[in-house]
Amino acid sequence: MNNKRFFQWNGERNGFPPVGEDGRPQIDLDSQRFVKIWHGPNHPGVTGNMALELTISGDEIMKARTHVGYLHRGFEKLYERRTWMQCFPTVVRMCVPEPDSNEYNLSAGIEELAGIEIPEAAQWLRMLALEMSRLQSLLRIMPAQGGATGLGLGVQWGVYLRDLILDRFEELTGGRIYHMYMLPGGVRGLLPEGFRERLEDNLKKVDEFTANIRKLMLDNAIFKKRTAGRGHIPPEWIDRYGVVGPNARAAGFKRDVRIDNPYLRYDELDFEPYTTNESDIYARSYTRWVDIQTTVDLLRQIMAKMPEKGEIRASTPNVLHWKVPAGETYIRSESSRGEYGFYLVSDGSKYPRRINLRGPSYSHGVALLEKMLVNANIADVGAIMVSLATCPPEIER
Amino acid sequence: MEDMTTLIKALRSRFGITDIREQREDLTFLSVPKDRVIPLLTHLRDHEGFSSFILLTAVDWMEEEVFQLTYMLNNPEEKHNLGIRTQISREEPVMESAHHLWEHVATFQRELKEMFGIVFPGSPHLNEEFLLEGWDNLPPMRRDFDTKKYSEETYFPRPGRKTKDPAEHMKEKLYPNEPRPQRASQKGDD
Numbered sequence: 001m002n003n004k005r006f007f008q009w010n011g012e013r014n015g016f017p018p019v020g021e022d023g024r025p026q027i028d029l030d031s032q033r034f035v036k037i038w039h040g041p042n043h044p045g046v047t048g049n050m051a052l053e054l055t056i057s058g059d060e061i062m063k064a065r066t067h068v069g070y071l072h073r074g075f076e077k078l079y080e081r082r083t084w085m086q087c088f089p090t091v092v093r094m095c096v097p098e099p100d101s102n103e104y105n106l107s108a109g110i111e112e113l114a115g116i117e118i119p120e121a122a123q124w125l126r127m128l129a130l131e132m133s134r135l136q137s138l139l140r141i142m143p144a145q146g147g148a149t150g151l152g153l154g155v156q157w158g159v160y161l162r163d164l165i166l167d168r169f170e171e172l173t174g175g176r177i178y179h180m181y182m183l184p185g186g187v188r189g190l191l192p193e194g195f196r197e198r199l200e201d202n203l204k205k206v207d208e209f210t211a212n213i214r215k216l217m218l219d220n221a222i223f224k225k226r227t228a229g230r231g232h233i234p235p236e237w238i239d240r241y242g243v244v245g246p247n248a249r250a251a252g253f254k255r256d257v258r259i260d261n262p263y264l265r266y267d268e269l270d271f272e273p274y275t276t277n278e279s280d281i282y283a284r285s286y287t288r289w290v291d292i293q294t295t296v297d298l299l300r301q302i303m304a305k306m307p308e309k310g311e312i313r314a315s316t317p318n319v320l321h322w323k324v325p326a327g328e329t330y331i332r333s334e335s336s337r338g339e340y341g342f343y344l345v346s347d348g349s350k351y352p353r354r355i356n357l358r359g360p361s362y363s364h365g366v367a368l369l370e371k372m373l374v375n376a377n378i379a380d381v382g383a384i385m386v387s388l389a390t391c392p393p394e395i396e397r
Numbered sequence: 398m399e400d401m402t403t404l405i406k407a408l409r410s411r412f413g414i415t416d417i418r419e420q421r422e423d424l425t426f427l428s429v430p431k432d433r434v435i436p437l438l439t440h441l442r443d444h445e446g447f448s449s450f451i452l453l454t455a456v457d458w459m460e461e462e463v464f465q466l467t468y469m470l471n472n473p474e475e476k477h478n479l480g481i482r483t484q485i486s487r488e489e490p491v492m493e494s495a496h497h498l499w500e501h502v503a504t505f506q507r508e509l510k511e512m513f514g515i516v517f518p519g520s521p522h523l524n525e526e527f528l529l530e531g532w533d534n535l536p537p538m539r540r541d542f543d544t545k546k547y548s549e550e551t552y553f554p555r556p557g558r559k560t561k562d563p564a565e566h567m568k569e570k571l572y573p574n575e576p577r578p579q580r581a582s583q584k585g586d587d
Contacts, residue, residue: 069527069529074544077544240499240501255473328480329421330469366504
């Protein structure tokens, strides 16, 4: 008798969005040919919470919808009431795995609007922090692809090495995850004594890791079978769906902001972003694996070319009363997941008019993922999602 | 850069381009009237190599009663960014949709509908909730939406919780014997 109450549908929190307005075929769930399941909002492969609403027939996906909003903190609204300087502690939290891109973009934007040139040593230190941040992010993302297909060991190696890089960050900035190292006008400090040697030790360990993870993951027959040929992104989707970074490079598009529009001193470094044409999950993993090696190489180049001492802060007005001149700009930099942009508008007052973040996940995680999952097997959903390196906090800010 | 100047000159009268500003070597901003935005985007995408769409966002200029919409495009060959700005009325915020040009534009438009209340007729899933669930107030990113007032009306302090003014607290701690006027009531003591 009690069963009746148990099966009653709660209409107020209806999980099924009304379809039909846009002319798409309405899937008749009563026909018993389709099942609707929720993948998420908690998934270990994604940093943050994101739910996928899947309509499946057998084990094939017919329709996928991304649902975000589990991590919305209203940062962009908050910045209307904060001075430019007060934005820094929260701006880093817009993307947890790679916070330094946020710091760099905001400080570079303020400097551009206010017409401040930063000293040479500060530029090199910023590049060092950005590359270290890219390395620790890649060390987490790249083996996670193995984790999504049932190979957990690489993830543990990656987390260990990431911790070593976080130790270096702690030494350099005082913070492990969120550093707030870059400020308008420069950076907060020079390298501590013995930092170069300790970083070099860590980089040697990363070199070992890249050799080992190749044997463990990339040359593994099961991993190859699970990933090669799955989750294909055709080249014509790249611009239509706004694909950037390693995902675009795995499809043969050489898109890298560091090469296209060099910022800081990237034009003085010698590197070539890796591209391939397969554009499946395996190719994206392989691209990230090469990216780790490129980043290690870049860190070594930066350490060799960086000046030992020098000015690290340009003079700025008092940050408590700083009225950034009116204007607008778009600052872009390359994160480990692709182009990362900040659109800043100042109206000449103490507070920003608008700070808008455009992260790579905004199109990867919503429009592209929804399209890619159609006709995929339900066992591949996690692998496809992780291969795009989606970071939900970036979508909802 | 040379190419950009000639390109904008060529398109200037056709699309009513005004207010051209070269922000950086690789970034140009320009303004066009509301009804020329979609033709201009289509032309830039199909004929001028601006094949990559980066962002669409709104800025609320409440004092001037307008929303500014910014479309950012990228030309991967020339490695140039172009920001196209337009203004729409704040009273009747309706804009032509661009979802047919790039697939991911629909996501931006869905967010703008929720956060600013700007309507893009015909855009897919426009009226579905994106981030907020069961929101029935003013669109939250509008400048006249007061976050503090909303939270004071919607939420309430836990009973028995006391708050102290930091300046007062330090004074009490550092100069306990100094006479100071008695406050009428402790805030948040209810």
